[in-house]
Amino acid sequence: MNIGFIGCGVISTAHLEGLEELKKANRETFELSAVCDLNENRANAFAATAEERLGKRPTVYTDYKKMIDEENLDAVSVLLDHDLHHIVAEDCFAAGIHVQMQKPLAISPYYGRKILADAKKYGRVLTVSEPSVLGAENVAMARAIKDGIIGSVNLLMDYVTVTLHRTFFAGTAWRHLKGRAGAGWINDHGVHRTHMFTEVNGPIREVFAYTEIFEKELSDGNTTIRPTGEDTSVTVFRFDNGGLGHWMCSTAAHGETMGGVWIYGSKGCFRPGKHIALANGQTIPVGDLIMQYAPEVAAHPFAHSYVELWEAISDRIVPISSGERGLEALSIVYAALESALIGHPVKVEDIMNGVRHAYEDTVVKEMIPERKSPLI
Ligand SMILES: NC(=O)c1ccc[n+]([C@@H]2O[C@H](COP(=O)([O-])OP(=O)(O)OC[C@H]3O[C@@H](n4cnc5c(N)ncnc54)[C@H](O)[C@@H]3O)[C@@H](O)[C@H]2O)c1
Known part of the structure; x- marks a missing residue:
């Protein structure tokens, strides 16, 4: 083809x-x-x-x-x-x-x-x-967790900070303008994370977040913008299965960056990209998981x-x-943004079905007019 x-x-x-x-x-x-x-x-x-x-x-x-x-x-x-x-x-x-x-x-x-x-x-x-759920390593992780390798998942933590030195992420100014990108890094980077969260542990029911734009001006020397997309977000959520999540991302961190994901279940902890540490002291490297759970899957997520x-x-x-899973990932991000705007926890379902859209309205308002479709 x-x-x-x-x-x-x-x-x-x-x-x-x-x-x-x-x-x-x-x-x-x-x-x-x-x-x-x-x-x-x-x-x-x-x-x-x-x-x-x-x-x-x-x-x-x-x-x-x-x-x-x-x-x-x-x-x-x-x-x-x-x-x-x-x-x-x-x-x-x-x-x-x-x-x-x-x-x-x-x-x-x-x-x-x-x-x-x-x-x-x-x-x-x-x-x-969506590379966070594709490729042998990610598929093996999701299959192993669904197979109960760490028991029932009760806590997921995902943290990442980067520094942009007050210039643009990936050299692209549009990423910091919500009328072009939908939100700040919580959307651009965040959908990778929310897609992965739901792939390993099912739907997320409710979300609450605080978000902020700490850096009011970004410039690459030629172009200077005042970002309208958030550079920092701190989010908590609850899965349908009762598990809890704590998720944070920021592009406004200076001096030292950090990052990591911990998925805790009743039998052990999964460290994506690293290993599983089981309560009985056993450590399982990611390579072993790929051989067991995803030997037929292409290694490169884009392959x-x-x-x-x-x-x-x-x-x-x-x-x-799928497109449906992509919409779910996006709706979790928008549930966080909606909750940060209105000051209450928000149900993901209400965002996915269009029942709540106060934050989304602010995005649509900033979109380039000819790129808007009439809203139903
Ligand atoms: N890991 C990932 O999955 C990953 C990483 C980066 C980007 N992305 C996604 O890929 C997409 C592109 O991101 P990017 O970082 O490559 O952006 P980019 O700005 O570097 O590239 C976009 C390109 O599209 C071109 N373009 C813009 N309007 C066009 C039009 N009407 N017709 C033809 N070309 C046009 C621009 O000239 C530019 O070269 C985004 O959706 C982004 O979120 C995914």
């Missing part, structure tokens, strides 16, 4: 690595036949890298509508700013093309529901390329994302990283 990339920015090269892994392993994979970026130089440089890695130069476009008209594409990967996801997805579905979306599924839950509805309307496949897309198109297999 032929695939096109729309957007050749920061994350696109990691997707080439995924396709390359599949090609080297002689697994069925997509041919990257076209790429598109508004920035022609970037698109050309990316096409050259693609040729080096995959052996064929994709055709370059600067207009994605032209690309989907002229190319014989089965699928696209949408690698664009969050406020464009719903627009480009609809155009691709309407042209009969399946879509792999980058996280977050959409700029906000309303637009996430729109993407799901459009996929259904046009009968096309939608997957989300796995293309396997999921392929199988969803050709065999109608429901992907691990």
Whole structure:
């Protein structure tokens, strides 16, 4: 099948690595036949890298509508700013093309529901390329926890701080403006975490958070912005199964950064990326878990994302990283943001169904007018 990339920015090269892994392993994979970026130089440089890695130069476009008209594409990967996801997805579905979306599924839950509805309307496949639940290591973790390796999960803690030196995350100013990115780092980074939380321990029922914008101005020397997206959030939540969570992230930390995830169950502790420490003193390395629980899964999360897309198109297999799960991850983030705004805990279901949307309204207000769809 032929695939096109729309957007050749920061994350696109990691997707080439995924396709390359599949090609080297002689697994069925997509041919990257076209790429598109508004920035022609970037698109050309990316096409050259693609040729080096995959052996064929994709055709370059600067207009994605032209690309989907002229190319014989089965699928696209949408690698664009969050406020464009719903627009480009609809155009691709309407042209009969399946879509792999980058996280977050959409700029906000309303637009996430729109993407799901459009996929259904046009009968096309939608997957989300969410690396925190894909790839052998992450799949092994989720399967081992669901298998009861650490007993019933009762506490999950996830902390990360980074320093931006008051410039932009990944060199992109749009990430700090909620009308473009949906929120601050709690959304851009946060959906990875919330997607993983629910993958290992089921739905989250209720969330409470405090959020803040500590750094009122960011600049890379050329562009200066006043961020409207939060740079720091401290969140507590309760899973449907009664387990509790404590989650914190900040891009406004200076001097020393920190990070780590601890998943505690009745029989032991899972340290993602490291090991399991069981109450009986046994330590199980991640490598052993992969051999036991996910030997057939591609190692690279993005390689796995293309396997999921392929199988969803050709065999109608429901992907691990589905649009529905992407909407759930996004809704947990928005539940945190809603609670920080109104000062009360918020049920994730109320955000997912559109019952509560006070924070979302502030995002929609800041969106570029021509990127808004009429709200139902
Ligand atoms: N680990 C991950 O899963 C991960 C990591 C980074 C980014 N992402 C996601 O990938 C997406 C892109 O992020 P990024 O960091 O690559 O952003 P980026 O800003 O570096 O890249 C976006 C690219 O899209 C191009 N573009 C913008 N509008 C366009 C249009 N209308 N037509 C064609 N091209 C257009 C820009 O010129 C730019 O090159 C976001 O959804 C982001 O959240 C995922």
